[in-house]
Amino acid sequence: MSLTVTKLQKKIGNREVLRDISFSLMPGQIVGLVGPNGIGKTTIFRTITRQYIPNGGTVMLDHHDLTKESPQRAAIFYLDQQHLFFRKYALAKIATTYALLYPSFDQSTFSRLIKKFGLAGGQRLQSLSKGYQALVMVALALASQAPYVFLDEPFDGLDVLIRERIVNLVVDAVADGQRTFLIASHNLAELDGLSDRVLFVKEGRISRDLTLENVRQQAVKLQLVFRTKEIPAVIKQHGRILNIRGRVIEVVFPDFTPDVQASLEAEQPVLNESLPLSLSDLFKVEFRKKHAEVG
Amino acid sequence: MGDHQLLKLVHIRHKAVVRVMFVFVVLVTLFNLGDTLQNYHNQQKYNMSYAEFISTKKQAAKNKDDFYVNKSYSDYLEDQHYLIKPMRNHLYVPSLVSRIVTIISYVVPLLFGLVLAGMDQASSFNAAVFKSRFKRKQLFATRYWYGLSCLLGATTLGVGITLLGYFAGIPATYVGISWLNVLGLLMTNLAVNSFMFTAGVAVGSIFASLFGMFVFGLLGGWIGMSAVQHFLINTVMINHSYRLLRSHGDQFFLFLFVVAFVASAAVYWITRWLFDRISLENEGEILLLPKLRWVIFVYALIVVPYNFGNWLFQNELLSYSVSIACIVALGFWWMQRERAQEQMAAR
Numbered sequence: 001m002s003l004t005v006t007k008l009q010k011k012i013g014n015r016e017v018l019r020d021i022s023f024s025l026m027p028g029q030i031v032g033l034v035g036p037n038g039i040g041k042t043t044i045f046r047t048i049t050r051q052y053i054p055n056g057g058t059v060m061l062d063h064h065d066l067t068k069e070s071p072q073r074a075a076i077f078y079l080d081q082q083h084l085f086f087r088k089y090a091l092a093k094i095a096t097t098y099a100l101l102y103p104s105f106d107q108s109t110f111s112r113l114i115k116k117f118g119l120a121g122g123q124r125l126q127s128l129s130k131g132y133q134a135l136v137m138v139a140l141a142l143a144s145q146a147p148y149v150f151l152d153e154p155f156d157g158l159d160v161l162i163r164e165r166i167v168n169l170v171v172d173a174v175a176d177g178q179r180t181f182l183i184a185s186h187n188l189a190e191l192d193g194l195s196d197r198v199l200f201v202k203e204g205r206i207s208r209d210l211t212l213e214n215v216r217q218q219a220v221k222l223q224l225v226f227r228t229k230e231i232p233a234v235i236k237q238h239g240r241i242l243n244i245r246g247r248v249i250e251v252v253f254p255d256f257t258p259d260v261q262a263s264l265e266a267e268q269p270v271l272n273e274s275l276p277l278s279l280s281d282l283f284k285v286e287f288r289k290k291h292a293e294v295g
Numbered sequence: 296m297g298d299h300q301l302l303k304l305v306h307i308r309h310k311a312v313v314r315v316m317f318v319f320v321v322l323v324t325l326f327n328l329g330d331t332l333q334n335y336h337n338q339q340k341y342n343m344s345y346a347e348f349i350s351t352k353k354q355a356a357k358n359k360d361d362f363y364v365n366k367s368y369s370d371y372l373e374d375q376h377y378l379i380k381p382m383r384n385h386l387y388v389p390s391l392v393s394r395i396v397t398i399i400s401y402v403v404p405l406l407f408g409l410v411l412a413g414m415d416q417a418s419s420f421n422a423a424v425f426k427s428r429f430k431r432k433q434l435f436a437t438r439y440w441y442g443l444s445c446l447l448g449a450t451t452l453g454v455g456i457t458l459l460g461y462f463a464g465i466p467a468t469y470v471g472i473s474w475l476n477v478l479g480l481l482m483t484n485l486a487v488n489s490f491m492f493t494a495g496v497a498v499g500s501i502f503a504s505l506f507g508m509f510v511f512g513l514l515g516g517w518i519g520m521s522a523v524q525h526f527l528i529n530t531v532m533i534n535h536s537y538r539l540l541r542s543h544g545d546q547f548f549l550f551l552f553v554v555a556f557v558a559s560a561a562v563y564w565i566t567r568w569l570f571d572r573i574s575l576e577n578e579g580e581i582l583l584l585p586k587l588r589w590v591i592f593v594y595a596l597i598v599v600p601y602n603f604g605n606w607l608f609q610n611e612l613l614s615y616s617v618s619i620a621c622i623v624a625l626g627f628w629w630m631q632r633e634r635a636q637e638q639m640a641a642r
Binding site for chain 1: 303304422423575633
């Protein structure tokens with residue numbers, strides 16, 4: 001079962017928020033949807049799930065177009081944090097409600113998970129802390145048994161322990177290869193070690209679709225020091241500077257070919273050290289203007 | 296009615312509102328009933344004396360009031376015993392209907408429809424269902440028929456309690472109501488509830504926030520109804536054929552009954568069609584379907600000046616100009632407000 005989004009468009013007022021969103025998801029992936037705040041990540045989720053009616057494009061789940069009325073839409077679970085009608089409901093009542101909305105919703109899974117979090121069915125959602133509310137959302141997503149789960153900024157404002165619990169739940173859920181998570185975030189550090197593929201949203205399009213393994217084969221992050229303060233041409237041409245501290249330059253080369261390597265060695269750097277490349281680095285490379293001031 | 300699971304969902308969602316409506320209707324019914332019975336018994340204690348009757352009869356004749364013509368004192372005393380003056384072969388009995396179908400009978404279905412549709416929009420329940428397997432039309436229809444059934448259940452219970460109360464509190468001979476009268480009363484109840492509930496659902500479905508629903512929807516609806524009333528009084532009601540139809544009591548009633556149903560059905564289908572096309576990026580704004588603002592603008596330009604007439608210094612030109620200027624200013628404010636929101640709409 002694959003989910004394919006093709007040329008999805010959404011205009012809000014006179015602004016074209018989504019111009020050409022195209023990507024596909026296969027079972028068993030954890031995919032990051034990344035872009036700065038206000039770029040349209042939530043709009044993508046809302047348009048795919050038909051809260052917003054698209055101006056163009058299709059969302060195909062195998063052969064079913066989800067942009068039209070379709071019972072197959074239950075294959076996608078998306079809880080919009082800004083659209084929670086059940087804030088005042090007790091957890092048990094939320095489960096009953098979702099069991100009616102999603103035919104495959106498993107109430108026993110939900111009960112088991114909330115029990116594991118130390119919560120009781122009689123507690124109201126609004127009485128819980130932000131962290132526990134986030135855990136309940138994930139429990140709902142897992143209990144829905146939907147093969148595609150969209151999480152929108154699920155770690156926003158959460159402490160490390162809650163984040164770790166959510167990450168573990170997501171990783172466990174994907175382990176059997178039947179489910180896919182699409183996780184939107186403006187903070188790549190949150191997706192580090194979780195997503196194996198990242199979609200960058202820029203100017204209403206998916207500007208890059210990166211598999212982390214491929215990126216790490218092509219791109220490198222180096223810490224360089226040269227004899228003079230002048231930045232060599234090879235860096236300006238092929239690299240993206242992340243940071244400059246004194247004469248220490250942190251730079252990412254998105255496409256580190258043997259030619260680039262040779263040109264760099266020809267500059268005889270005093271220090272040439274390879275650093276681990278994180279998703280945050282890729283985010284900066286993608287969204288920071290090429291000649292933006294760094295420091 | 297749609298999927299039974301959706302019905303269950305709608306039931307869970309609106310259980311509390313339905314209970315409140317039921318309790319309110321029953322309380323109002325009991326209050327009304329108590330008041331009617333009390334008035335009836337008071338009336339029995341304070342009959343006019345023969346001298347007072349003759350004096351009143353003369354006074355009425357002077358005023359060209361034919362109520363007392365051919366009426367003896369004993370007829371008067373006999374009439375006084377009746378709660379409703381018997382009109383056994385009539386479907387529509389104004390004195391019976393006006394006792395039970397009061398202004399509250401119009402307000403309750405309007406607000407109940409508005410609350411059912413409006414709270415689902417304002418609380419994001421619609422958003423949750425739009426994302427699920429259910430069709431929007433299914434949600435609209437299920438909620439509508441569920442709400443209308445509960446409403447009719449409550450108001451019919453209210454009618455039942457009132458009628459039983461009449462027979463319990465007044466000697467049966469003097470209640471003066473036939474089965475045909477009761478049928479007419481139930482038909483009135485059905486027509487009023489259907490039309491007002493449908494109007495409430497329409498306002499609650501199209502407007503995007505509680506502010507929009509109450510300020511623009513209800514106020515706009517009230518001004519519109521008032522303009523229609525003006526129009527009817529000034530044109531239709533002075534028409535000869537209308538007067539002729541009106542003189543045929545039950546036929547006129549049946550005509551109004553059919554009109555109410557046709558209007559309800561039209562509003563139902565239009566609202567359902569619009570609900571199917573709602574895109575939620577406009578929630579929290581005034582309208583869920585911004586394209587409709589031109590329709591509303593034109594509507595306001597017609598009904599507001601017409602309804603208020605020469606309200607300013609009794610001068611038509613001045614009144615119409617000021618009314619139109621106010622509508623245009625409101626329209627500009629609306630557009631500016633939406634433009635500012637558009638900038639923040641994308642997340």
